[in-house]
Amino acid sequence: MTTKPKVKRFRIRRGGKATPVDTPEAPQVPPVSDAEREAALEAIGQEGLTGRQLRMARRVAQKHGLTVESDVDAIYQLRSAGIDPFQRNSVLELVTADEEKAKQSQANVQLPDKVKKGGRAISPALPQPGSKQLADVATIQRDIARRRRRKLFLLFTRLSFFVFLPTFMIGWYYFTMATPMFATKSEIVIQQAQSQQTAPGLASLFQGTSMATQQDSIAVQSYLASREAMLRLDADHGFKAHFSTPQIDDIQRLPADATNEDAFELYMDHVRISYDPTEGIIRMEVIAADPQKSAEFSQALISYAEEQVDQLTSRLRADQMSGARESYEVAERQRAEALAELLRIQQDFQQIDVAAETSAQMAQIASLETERQRLNLILQSRLNVARPSELQVQSLRDQIANIDELAAQLRTDMTSGNGSGTSLAARNTELRTAEEDYAFRTVLVQQALTQMETARIEANRQVRYLSQSVRPIAPDQATYPRAFENTILAFLIFSGIYLMISLTAAILREQVSS
Numbered sequence: 343m344t345t346k347p348k349v350k351r352f353r354i355r356r357g358g359k360a361t362p363v364d365t366p367e368a369p370q371v372p373p374v375s376d377a378e379r380e381a382a383l384e385a386i387g388q389e390g391l392t393g394r395q396l397r398m399a400r401r402v403a404q405k406h407g408l409t410v411e412s413d414v415d416a417i418y419q420l421r422s423a424g425i426d427p428f429q430r431n432s433v434l435e436l437v438t439a440d441e442e443k444a445k446q447s448q449a450n451v452q453l454p455d456k457v458k459k460g461g462r463a464i465s466p467a468l469p470q471p472g473s474k475q476l477a478d479v480a481t482i483q484r485d486i487a488r489r490r491r492r493k494l495f496l497l498f499t500r501l502s503f504f505v506f507l508p509t510f511m512i513g514w515y516y517f518t519m520a521t522p523m524f525a526t527k528s529e530i531v532i533q534q535a536q537s538q539q540t541a542p543g544l545a546s547l548f549q550g551t552s553m554a555t556q557q558d559s560i561a562v563q564s565y566l567a568s569r570e571a572m573l574r575l576d577a578d579h580g581f582k583a584h585f586s587t588p589q590i591d592d593i594q595r596l597p598a599d600a601t602n603e604d605a606f607e608l609y610m611d612h613v614r615i616s617y618d619p620t621e622g623i624i625r626m627e628v629i630a631a632d633p634q635k636s637a638e639f640s641q642a643l644i645s646y647a648e649e650q651v652d653q654l655t656s657r658l659r660a661d662q663m664s665g666a667r668e669s670y671e672v673a674e675r676q677r678a679e680a681l682a683e684l685l686r687i688q689q690d691f692q693q694i695d696v697a698a699e700t701s702a703q704m705a706q707i708a709s710l711e712t713e714r715q716r717l718n719l720i721l722q723s724r725l726n727v728a729r730p731s732e733l734q735v736q737s738l739r740d741q742i743a744n745i746d747e748l749a750a751q752l753r754t755d756m757t758s759g760n761g762s763g764t765s766l767a768a769r770n771t772e773l774r775t776a777e778e779d780y781a782f783r784t785v786l787v788q789q790a791l792t793q794m795e796t797a798r799i800e801a802n803r804q805v806r807y808l809s810q811s812v813r814p815i816a817p818d819q820a821t822y823p824r825a826f827e828n829t830i831l832a833f834l835i836f837s838g839i840y841l842m843i844s845l846t847a848a849i850l851r852e853q854v855s856s
Contacts, residue, residue, distance in 0.1 A: 374422075379418070382418055383414050383415065383418055386414050386417050386418055387414055391417075395427075395428060396413035396414070396416075396417075397413065398427065398428070399413055399416045399417045399420060399427035399428070400413050400416045402420060402425070402427045403416035403419060403420055403427070406420070406423075406425065408420070408423075500840070501840070504836065504839075504840045505833070505836045505837055505840050508832065508836050509829060509832050509836055512828065512829060512832040513828075513829035513832070515593070516824075516828050516829060517825045517829075519591050519593075520591060520593075520594070520825070521589065521590045521594055521631055522631075522820030522822070522823075523594075523612075523629045523630065523631060523820060523821060523822040523823065524629070524630060524632065524633040524636045524816070524817045524819075524820055524821060525627050525628065525629045525636065525817060525821035525822065526627070526628050526630075526633070526636040526637045526639075526640045526814045526815065526816060526817060527625070527626070527627050527812065527814070528625075528626050528627075528628075528640050528644065528810065528812050528813060528814040529623050529624065529625050529626070529810070529812035530623070530624045530626070530644060530647060530808055530809065530810050530811065531559075531622055531623050531624065531808075531809050531811055532555045532558050532559050532562065532622070532624075532651060532806050532807070532809075533555065533806070533807045533808075533809055534555050534803070534805075534806055534807075555622060555806065556619060556622065558651060558654055558806055559617055559622060559624055560617060561650070561654060562624060562650055562651060562808075563615055563616075563617045563624055565646070565647070565650045566613070566615050566624075566626070566643055566646065566647055567610065567613070569602065569606050571643065571646055572602075572605060572606050572609040573602070574642075574646060575609075575639060575642055575643065575646075576605065578642060579635075579638055579639060579642055581605065581609065581639070582596060582600065582605050584630060584631065584632070584635055585605075585608055585612075585630075585631070586598050586600070587631070590631050596608055611629075612628065612629040612630065613626070613628050613629070613639075613643070614626070614627040614628075614629075615627075623811065624647075626643065626644075628640040628643065628814070629822060633816040633817050633818065634816050636816065636817070637814045637815065637816035640814035641814055644808075644810065644814070647808060648808040651806045651807075651808045652806075654806065655805060655806055658801075659801035659805070662797045662800060662801050663794075663797055663798060665797070666790070666793050666794040666796075666797035666798070667794055669790045669793060669794070670787070670790035670791055670794045672790075673783065673786040673787045673789070673790040674787050674790070676783050676786065677780065677783035677784055677786070677787045679783075680776070680779045680780040680782075680783040681780050681783075683779070683780075684773070684776040684777055684779075684780050687769075687772055687773050687776050688773065703752060706752055707749050707753065710745050710748055710749045710752070711749065713745055714742055714745040714746065714749070717738055717741050717742045718742060720738055721735060721738040721739065721742065724738065
């Protein structure tokens, strides 16, 4: 690529005169082939140059009189001519030239031209010290300063009235007038007796955890924060009288004729109870004007909580034990009645053992049958002779008839009975029924006894125990008031209120004026 020759340029000044301006001679760029030039341009494009660098390179190329087609071409030509477009010297020269041009342009445009009047060059008139323009400017400046001071004074006045003064009054009260209060902290936990048997289902998952006694803990917390607990504390330990003493300042003092509602509000402020469901611990903080009184109130509330825990499960345990005991008593009474009935039947029938009596009857019938067979054999042997004795034969036959009659009588007594009483079978059935009823009642008594023992174990498992993990101890140093923290908190609260009101007023004023 060929460079342009040095060109003679002229600058037209005022008055019609032309002043020659030298344009710097363009640097020589060595000629290369188109392929090499395209490769060099592509390499420059992949360097990731910023837009500011590309614009700077074009300006440096224009400064040196190079004719470029693009920003990348400007970088290529400058580098080919041995000029670094991003060198600090080149940038400084470019900035210096731009500043000189800007100063020259400003001088040509803004400064007034000299005019000739009577053959003399007269400069335009400038404001002189003490002139009216300078006085007006000074007046405006003083007015602006005065208005700024007035606004700052009004702002400081508002801040003093709405923020600083209330904060100072509260801090003065906490540091000088507030009565020292002593806080006694304690922690209690409600525990459940562990059963020897494993509870079925999901109930076994919560045994030994705070979930098992969570409902009882919440109930105790609610009771301690109730009016009933406050009234008991006042009746037993004089809660109202303590906070009505003249030693307490007027703001924290309870009036002598205060109602229960006023006392309850004070109670809620000075007795703080919280429950941690993750650990199952009830935390209590009791605040009073005397450390010993604070510990006394705390110990009294813990005793009330223990009574409440006992009352929560006493009815359930009583119901379980009363039902089991009643079932056992009914079963024991029915067993005694069954035993009395069995004894009556045995006395009436004069029969104790059903099986033994039946066996004896059957043994008699069997012996009679055996004797009958023996006599039949003897009779048959007598009849087999040629001339049997009629007397012996008749005697044997009479014996066999008597045996048959006696056996029939025994069988009749066993099944049908006689005219004087019931049959043996009926007596045996009645006696066996009485025995089975007595055995059944005995089993019921054993089951009722087992049930009562199970109910006793379950009732013992339902027992809740209140344990003191942190016992109340009277403090030796006042806990409240926290003067510095309360003063800072009051300052932040009043500042937030003032800022919110100011923003609201500004928004409303803008909406009204628009």
